[in-house]
Amino acid sequence: MDDTRLDLFRRHNPFTSSSVGDPWEATYPDVPSINEQVFRGLWQLIEQKTRNPALNCAGLILGEVGSGKTHLLGRILTQSKQMRSPCAFAYIQPLEDPEQTYRYLLREVMVNLFHPMAASPQATQFRRLVTKVFLEGSPDRQTLARLRITPSTFAAIQQRVMRLLRAAYPAISGYFVHVLLQYAVLERRTAAMQWLTGSVLDDADAALLQVPDRTPLSTASLEEEARDILTSLGFLLTRYQQPLVVCFDRLENLETDEHIHALGKMVEFLVDKAQAMLPVVCFRGMQWEEKFRYKLNQHVSSRLETNKFELRGCTPAQALAIVRNRLAAVPGNEQTEPLFPFDQEELLKTFHLGLYSPRRVITLANQRLRQLLDEEPLPPVSPLQKLQEAFANQYQAIMRDFERYQPDRGRLRRALELYVRYGPPQCVPAENGQEKYIDVATTVHLAGTTAVPVIFLIDVEPHHAAVGACLARGIAFLEEEPCGRAVYIRDARCPFPPPPAWEATNKKLQLFKGYGGRVVFLDSEQAARWYALALLSYAVREQDITVAGPNNTPRPITFEEFTAVIKQDISTQKTQAFQEIEAALATMEL
C-alpha cells in the first residue's frame, strides 16, 4: 500500500476515541440512519412539548456501554441548532449532594443556558430568551435590528414586561423577571447570572440587583426558591415556544438510594410542575431493568417508561458509514476512495457477524487500521497511560470552558474523597462524617501518636456570613480537638476579599489559622484538576474508558485500576493543594 497516502492516518487516526463524553463538545461525524427511529421518537416528543408545553412527559433512553447514548443527545443539540425555532438544551451529569437537589438542577440548567452556542461567547440560549423578552416589551414590538435600549427605554420595557408576564402567568416570580432583565445590563450581568444559578450573593451584588439577601434562608427555603425560578423559567419557555430538553446522563454514578431518589425528584418536578421542560434520562439497559426502575418511585419510573427508547446496534451498512464518515473527517483527506485504506469487502465480512455497537465498530476499525499502518502491532496502552491521557483531556476540556464548571462543593468533595482514600493519605472517610459544613471526616495515624481526627471543610459560598459560619465550625472543632486537624478548602473563584472587607470573616480566618487550621484556595488550574478527577471517576464507572485486553480486544478500565492511578500518579503530581493537605495531615505534631 502507498506509504505516503497512509501517513495522513498515522498523523491523524480517526478511530482512536470511541467516547463522546459531552454533547456540547461533540466533534464526531454523525450517521443519521443509526438509531434513526429512536431519534425520530425523541424529536416527536420535543415537537409535542413545543405544541403543548404543559404535556406531562419524559423520555428514557436505554443502551449498553458504547451504544451511543451521549452521541444521540448531541444529535438533539445539533438538530436544534439547525431549526428556525430551536429548543433549549441542558446536559446534566450526576448530582453529588441530594440536599441541594433543586439548586443543583437550577444551576446546571442555567449553566447550560449560559453556554455559548456558536463561536461568539455572547450567543447563548439564555440571551436568545432574553432578547425575545425585550422584543416583546419594547414599544411597538420592534425588530431585533431596531431595538435600542437606553436607561429610559429600559425602565419602560421593564414595566411592560412585568405587566405582560404577570398577567399571563400570575405565579411567575417577580424577582426572576426583574433579574432576567438586569442580565441585559452589562455591569449587572455577572451578578444576575449568579442569582439565576441560585447562588447566595454578597451584599454588594444583592444591592446592585435590588434583590433580597438569601443568607438567612434555610436549606428548604433555598430549595423552594430554586423551584420557583425553574417554574418561572418554564413560563417563559412556554411563552416563546422553546421547550427545554433536560438530559440526564452517566447515571450509573448515582451510588446511594438518596442520590437515586434525588434524580426521581428532579424528573417528577420537570414532568409535573415545570412547564415546557422535557427530561430525557439515559441509563444502561441492564442497570435500568435490574436496579434503577425498582429504586425510583413507581410514579417516576412509569412516566419514564411511557416513552422508552432502546438503542440498537449497527447494521453492516451503518457500520461502514461510521468508518467512511470518520475517514472523511480527517483533515486533508482527499482520497477518491471513501474507505481508503480499508478494503470494503473485508470490512463488510467483519461487520456482517452481528449487530455491533458504534463503539465496537470504531474499535474494530481502529484495530484494522493499526494493522494497515504498522507491520508490528503497537505496544498496548497500559491503564495508567490511558487514564493519564483521559485525565489530561478532561482537564484541558475544563480549562477551555471553565465557566461551565461552576464552583461545585459536591464535585470537589468527590475529588477530595478519592484523593484522601486512594492517594497518599490513605485514610478512610467516616461513613457518617458529613454534616452541614464538614465534607469529609477521617482519622490519621501518625508515628508515635494515637489516631488523630481530621475534618475537611469545602466552601463555595460567596456570602461572608456563610463563609464565616463554615470557618466557625472549623474553629469549634479545633477547640474541641486540640490535636485534631482541620483543612478549609475554597474554590478561589468564590472571592474572599482581604480586610477591611469582610472584617468579621477575615478575623475568623485568622483565628482558624491560629488554631492550626490549614487553608487551601484552589486556583483555576488546581480547581480544574479536582473537577477533572471527579468527572474522570464518572467516566470510569460509566465504563467509557477502555484499554486493549486479552487478544487485543477492548475492555473497560476497572475502578480498582483507576484508584491505583490516583495513588501512583494523579495525587503524586504535587500540586500546591495536595501538598498543603499532606502537610496538614503529616507535620502538625503538637
Next chain:
Amino acid sequence: MEQQHLPDIAQDIHRVLHKRGKDYLTIRQISASLSQRVRQQLSLTTRHSTADMLKKLTPWLGESLQVYHGPTSIYIGQKRSPAEFILQKVQQHPRISPKQLGLGLPLSKRNYITALNDLLGTGTVVCTFKDNHMPMLHLSSHAPVQGTAQASTEDDRLAFHTAYNAVGHGRSFVRIHRLRDALPWPRERFDGVLRALLADYTVELHGGDPSVMTEEELHHSFTDADGTLYIALSWRGHR
C-alpha cells in the same frame, strides 16, 4: 413482596434440570434438589405428599416450565410440545419401541399416542418391525436431512426465544448466564444457536459491568471469537 420470589423458584428448578441434564424430572426429584432457601420459602419438606408439593410449586413455574402428568408420575419440566419430546427421544434412541418410548416420557398415554400418530402421519417418524414383529421407531430416512436439521434448528430457536421471554419477564436486556441456566444444553449447542441468531441479526449482544458478576456468571456469559465478553442480549427479531 412474594412476587419477587417467583424468578428465584423458577430459576432454581431450571438449575436442577440443568445440573441433571434433563428436560423434566418428577416432582419428588425436583423437590429434593431445590436449594434450601427455596425449600424454606415454600415451607417444603420431604414429609409432604406429591400432591402437596405440586400445589406449592405450581404457582411459581412461570412461562418456561410446565407440569406434566405421565403414566406413572407427575413431572415438572421445560415447556415443550409432546412432539418435541418424542422427536428428541427418538433421535437419542433410534429403534426404540413405542411402548418403551411412551414409558420414558412425561406424557399421558392419550397425549402420547395422539402426538405419535401425528408424527407417523406426517412421516417425520417412521415405524418398522424387528424380526420378532416388535415395532421400532426412528426418524424418517425419506425426510431430507436438511429438513430434519431445519426442524431441529427451528426448535432450538423457539426454545431460546421461550427461555428469553421466561427469564427476562418482559425485559429487553437479558443476562446470558441466566439463559444458559434456563436451557439445559451443552455449551457448544447453546453457543451455536446464539451464533446463528447473531448471524441473522435476530439477537444483539451487549457488554456490561463484569465487575459486579461472579466468576461462574462470567463463565456462563458469552465470549466471541476475538475474546470480547458479552453479558446480556436483546431479542431483535428478524430484520
